[in-house]
Amino acid sequence: MIRLDQVSKSYDGGRTWAVRGLNLHVAEGELMVLLGESGCGKTTTLKMINGLIEATDGRIHVAGQDVRRQDPVLLRRRIGYVFQRIGLFPHMTVGENVAIVPKLLGWEKQTVARRVEELLEMVDLGPADFRDRMPRNLSGGQRQRVGVARALAARSNVMLMDEPFGALDPLTRASLQDEYRRIHRRLGLTSVMVTHDMTEALLMADRIACMRAGEIVQVGSPHALMTDPQDEFVRRLMQTPKEQADRLEQIVQDEGGGAS
Amino acid sequence: MTGEVWRQIGECVQNLPSYLGQHVLISVLALGIGIAVSLPLAILGARSKTLRWPVLTAASIIQTIPSMALLALFFPVLVGVSYVTSRVLGVSISALGFLPTIIALTLYSMLPVLRNTVTGITGVDPAMTEAARGLGMRPRQVLLKVELPLALPVIIAGVRTATVWVVGIATLSAPIGQTSLGTYIFSGLYMENWIAVLFGCVFAAALALVLDQLIGLMQAGVTLRSRGRVAGAAVGLGVVILGGLALPALQGEGLFRGWFRQKAAEGPAEATQETYVIGSKTFAEQYVLAAAIRDQMQAAGLGTRMREGLGSAVVFRALASGEIDVYVDYSGTIWVNHMKRGTVADPQTVLTDMTWWLARKKGIRCLGPLGFENAYALAMKRDRAEALGVDSIDDLAGVSADLKIGGSYEFFGRPEWTRLRDAYGLSFAERKQYQATFMYKAVGTGEVDLIAAFTSDGRIAAYDLVVLQDPKRIIPPYDAVLLLAPGVAEDEALARALRPLVRAIPVETMRRANYQVMRDENSRTADQAADWLRREIGVAGK
Secondary structure (H helix, E strand, O other): OEEEEEEEEOOOOOOOOOEEEEEEEEOOOOEEEEEOOOOOOHHHHHHHHOOOOOOOEEEEEEOOEEHHHOOHHHHHHHEEEEEOOEOOOOOOOHHHHHHHHHHHOOOOHHHHHHHHHHHHHHOOOOHHHHOOOOHHHOOHHHHHHHHHHHHHOOOOOEEEEEOOOOOOOHHHHHHHHHHHHHHHHHHOOEEEEEEOOHHHHHHHOOEEEEEEOOEEEEEEOHHHHHHOOOOHHHHHHHHHHHHHHHHHHHHHHOOOOOOO | OHHHHHHHHHHHHHHHHHHHHHHHHHHHHHHHHHHHHHHHHHHHHHHOHHHHHHHHHHHHHHHHOOHHHHHHHHHHHHHHHHHHHHHHOOOEEOOOOHHHHHHHHHHHHHHHHHHHHHHHHHOOOHHHHHHHHHOOOOHHHHHHHHHHHHHHHHHHHHHHHHHHHHHHHHHHHHHHOOOOHHHHHHHHHHHOOHHHHHHHHHHHHHHHHHHHHHHHHHHHHHHHOOHHHHHHHHHHHHHHHHHHHHHHHHOOOOOOOOOEEOOOOOOHHHHOOOEEEEEOOOOHHHHHHHHHHHHHHHHOOOEEEEEOOOOHHHHHHHHHOOOOOEEEEEHHHHHHHHOOOOOOOOHHHHHHHHHHHHHHHHOOEEEEEEEEEOOEEEEEEHHHHHHHOOOEHHHHHHHHHHOEEEEEOOHHHOHHHHHHHHHHOOOOOEEEEEOHHHHHHHHHHOOOOEEEEEOOOOHHHHOOEEEOEOOOOOOOOOEEEEEEOHHHOOOHHHHHHHHHHOOOOOHHHHHHHHHHHHOOOOOOOHHHHHHHHHHHOOOOOO
C-alpha cells in the first residue's frame, strides 16, 4: 500500500542527511510504527509520504501511484493525518474541524453534515453535545478524538499519525490506543504512526521500523524485535520497556513499596 | 455670558453637518484605501522576508514625518502633477484640500495595519499552518481559512489604531484647505473662540471613539460568533458612515465639489460666469478681509466660494497655480519669502518692485494696497517700557540681556529677526515661542517683557502695548495687498468689484475690526466684523 524505495532527504544540499537510503513497505491493512529517538528522521519520513516534505531522492508510492507525479494537495486530501500537537483549529467548532477535508473535496452540505455526525459517534463524542463546541472547551483526550475523526473524514484508507497520543495522560492514552487499533481494524486502514514511546509501539504495531540517524535499523513484528534484535541499538531499545516492567514487578513484590 | 456661550455653540452647530460630514468622508475614505493597500502588501510581506523589511521601514519613516508637514508636503507635489495633467489631459487636479488630505491620511493609516497584519500572520503557530497544509489546503485556502482568521484579533487591533490616528490627524487638514472638524479647532484657535476649539476636539474624539468601539464590537462578534454583535456593529458603522456622508448633502453641498475643476476660462466674459474662490490665511484679520472681499463681490453680482484658513506657505502657491482666485497678502512677506530680497527699501519701492515682480514672474496681479500695514513690530507693555525708558529698538540694546522676548513660531525663523538682532546688537535672556493668542497673554501677564506683535492687531491697544520704533528700518514694510490669480488677472469685473477696497482701510479701522473678533467678551464673527468694516469705510450698501 505504501512503498518507499531508496528515499533520502537532506535539508542542506547533501552535506547532512535527515533520512538516507530508506526502504520500507507497508502492506494494506497494516499498522506500521516508526520508532526512534527524537531527530532520527521518523517524522521527516512520515511527512514525505504525503508530500508535506519533498524527498531529495528516491521514490515513494501510495496505493501504487508515485507521490511525486501527483498534485500534493490532492494527495493529502486522500490521506488522513493526525498531528503531533493535535492541530485542531481554535477558531473553528468541532464540527467545522471535522468537516474541513470533505468541504475541500466539494461534498454536498448534507453529506458533510451526516459524515460529521457519523464520525463523532465513532470516536464517542455525542454529536449533539460536541459538534458546536470550540476546541478550547475540550479535554486533551477529546481533542485528539476530534483529530482522529478529522483525519478519517474523507474516508481515506491511509492514515499517517505523528505522535498522536504523546501529550495525553496515561489513562486517556491507553484507552485511545485501544480505540484506534479497533478503528484501524474495523475500517481496514493502512496506518503509519510515529512514536518514541517504546511501550506504545509494542502495544499498537503490527510491525515496527526502528530508526537511527536517518536509517532503518530493523523492521519486524514486536515479537521479532523483542526476541531477535539484530544489533545492539535495537536490543537496548527493546530492553527499556522490559526493564521498566521488571522494576514495576519488583515494587509490587516489595510489600512496603519502599525499596529503591 | 451664558447667552454668549450659547450663541457660539449655536454657530458651531450650524456648521456641524458640513464639518462632521467632511471629516467622516476623508477619514473613512483614507482608512478604506489604506486598509485595501496595506492588507495585500502585508500578506506579501509576511510571506517574503526580502519584501517585509523595506515595506515596514518605509511605513515607519512616513510615520515619523510630523503629520502637519506630511499634509503640507503633498501640496507642491500635486501642484506639479496638476501642471502635467492640465498639459496632457486638459484637466487640472485640485492640489488643495481633498487630494493631499486623502493621500497623507492614507499613508498614515498604513503602518499600524501593515505591522499588525505582518505580526499577526507570522505569529500564527507553524503547527497550525502545517496542519492546514497536511489536510490538503492550497496556499490560498491556508491563508483565508486559517492564517487570516487566527491573525484577525491582531489585524483588527491595527485597524483600530489606524482609525483613531486618522480621525485625529484629519483635524490637521484644515490649513491645507480641507474642511473637517479641524476647521473648528484652527479657526477657533486663531479667532480665540475656545468654544469652537472645544467643539471640534470633542466631536473628533467622539467620532474616533465611536468608530473604534464599533470595530471592536464587530471583531468580538466575529470571534464569539455572535450574530447580534456583528449585526449591531454593522448597523452602527453604517449609520455613522452613511449618516456622515449624507450630512453635507442636507446642506446642499456636493462632497466632491472642487475636486476636479475646469481650466480657468480664458476670456473675461466667460470668467464672470465663474465662481471665484477667495482664500485666506489662518488669522482673524484674514477671515475678516476674506468676508469683506466676498461681500464686495457678491454685491457686484459675482459668484464666490471660500477657501479659508490656508497655511501661509500654501496660500501663495495656491494663488499662483489658480487654486484660489483672490486673497490678501502682505508686501513684506512677498518681498522676503518669495522675492528673497535681503535689503529693505521704503514702502513705495517695495510695493512697486513687488507688483512688477508678481506680474512678470508669476502672472499675479496686485490690485493695490488696502491702506494699512500688518508688520512685525516689537511691542512692550506701556508701563514696563516707561519704567525701562525704552522708546525704540535702539534703546533695547543696553537692557536686552535682562529681558525675555516672545514671538510666533514663524517670527524667529524669519530673516528679519536675525537682521534685527544683529543690527541693534540685541541679546535676550530668553526666547519663547507662542501661538499668537498666548503670545499676547504672555506679555500681558509679564511672562515675557516684549513680543513680536502684529501692527494691525487689535490686541495692541487692548493690552496697552507700545510699538517700539525701528529707526534703522530693519523690518520691511508689510502693506496689505490684494492679489489676483493669473487666470483672473485681466478680469475687469472682478477688479471693479474689489477696487473700492484699495487704499480704503486705515490701520485703526482694521485694528478695531480685528479686535471685535478677537476680544473675549461679546466677540463677533468674522462676517459681522467685515460688515462693520465695509460700512465704516463707506463701501457697503451700494
